[in-house]
Amino acid sequence: MSTLELNLHPILPDAEEQMLRETVYAITSSYGQAYTRSLREEDRPPTELWDELAGKGYMGVNIPEEYGGGGLGMLALSAVGEELAAAGCPLLLIVVSPAIAGSILTKHGTEEQKERWLRGIGDGTTKLAFGITEPDAGTNSHNLSTSLKPSEDGGYLLTGQKTYISGVEDADAVLVVARGRNDDGSLGLPSLVIVDVDAPGFTRQEIPMAVKGADKQWTLFFENVEVEEERLIGGFNGGLGPIFDGLNPERIMGAAISTGVGRRALDQGAQYAREREVWGKPIATHQGVAHPLAESKIELELARLMTRKAASLYDAGAKGAGEASNMAKYAAAEAGISCVDNAIQAHGGNGFALEYGLTDMYWGVRVARTAPVSREMVLNYVAEHSLGLPKSY
């Protein structure tokens, strides 16, 4: 099918999407940024917020209706992600659980796996974290060394280490990327396994992070963790295709969250600039203050548009979804950083006081330049795939 024949979503939200956005924003605002901060202080997950949104069907909007979701694709889930972030509660679990694990299970899960896992993701009662990054394999996933070895009783044994894995404290299980251990001891192709967080042999350690979001990051240790056949998505050594189908949703959500945070920071920056008087008139009357905010606004709207394009192409199963998702992630990370940075600048010293909340947002958007895929790797991708330049890694 040529892209011209596709019936893609309009570039502006329709009435339903507007109501969805309004509702998610309103519910989340009743919690707000103070809630996110209190979670860290009280060392607990965002259960109330997640459950309230899930109870109304908003945490599985992208999952097919037959599995209890909303059947509205990544366009709707990215709207949920953006509104959550704009209302002060960016959640990384919405990236890994419904977007990555949900998309993979929808396309590659067996009927039993869909019943067991996808149904819960659809109604938000099951949460899956996603673990691919290893200490020696972040950008370069060819170096993955977590292994999955067939055991005598027909199952498998998982051994290895993952790092920077988000939201494990609030997840039921982790979707782990491992490589099959061949008979000769060498490592084969990727396999994708679902491992319960309390499986024997699976331990974890929290990584103290500057990012003060609702989700924590962990290093995970697997030592001969028993995995049954039915926990493999795509079968032994059959994980590559499924993994690829999780990457674009991950990028789209990364982009959506960055634009949501950017929106929040920019609104706050503009309001502050309208009200703060330093020379007997609002500082926004100085173009030195107004123009950077205006530039950020333009970057932000461009990034939102690209995120919409990426989600629409992904939902249509169209070619170009990969390119658009990478570009959206790139543009949104840069726009988000620019919005927060310029909002901080407009706030003067107040930009650094915890009271104004901008420092919380800063690390949140700054991460997006590195994760889930770094700025450099997006540029590598675009250079090679969009421009036909030589592969540079």
Added chain:
Amino acid sequence: MKICVLVKEVPDAAVEKRMDSNSMRLDRSGEKNLNPFDTHAIEAAMQIKEGGAVDVEEVVAVTMGPESAVRALHKAVSLGADRSVHLTDDALADSDVSATGYALAQVLKSESPDLVLLGQQSDDGECYTIGAVVADHLEMPSLTQVIKIDTAADKLTCERQAEYGYDTVEVTLPAVISVGDAINEPRYPSLKAIMGAKKKQLDSKGTGDVEIDASKVGADGSRTRVLAINPPPAKQAGEIIEDEDTNETVEKIVAWLDERKLIA
């Protein structure tokens, strides 16, 4: 029991309100939304329906407004109303309060509800009056500022927020009740309700369908004429007392009030 809820489309709360100096009307061209006060009326209807004390056959959202007002109706049904009625006709444009109340009453007559609920005020016109006008035309008792409703078969016991304290009033049905925003915490719609909103019955009616006398509505049928509009006088800057030492602050406030003979 059949409940009709009056709902209005108003400029979105985030849009700064502006008068159009040519038409001398509120500029309603920007983003619009369901009047937030009306979500309390819908919620009150839903609580009566779900409460079980009486059997509610249906909750019908009714609006008068231009084509765009359909969105307010979609939102109203996403919040629980079973169906909606849209009174829309070019002849109705520029109706004032009494013309609007008359036109809405004509729609309500065609529905014969046992109970009419509405918000205490619109977020744009803010006249607080439509309830009384509608009740007058329907020859039904009218209650305003109701913040609690207890339901029985043919009568309601209501608590009204009055200037000093609360009135408890019993009213027999049918009746028209405008609710205060303290009556409840409106629910948020579920995704399913949002996606199902367009599938619920929506009847569009013109003036002829509900026997509205065209000479009583619109600009010509309205008995008010706007002669001039003026911005409100600028308020004097207040005095801010910084709270450095709370005892001292209290003393300053008491002295300020005392100076103005506001405390005995």
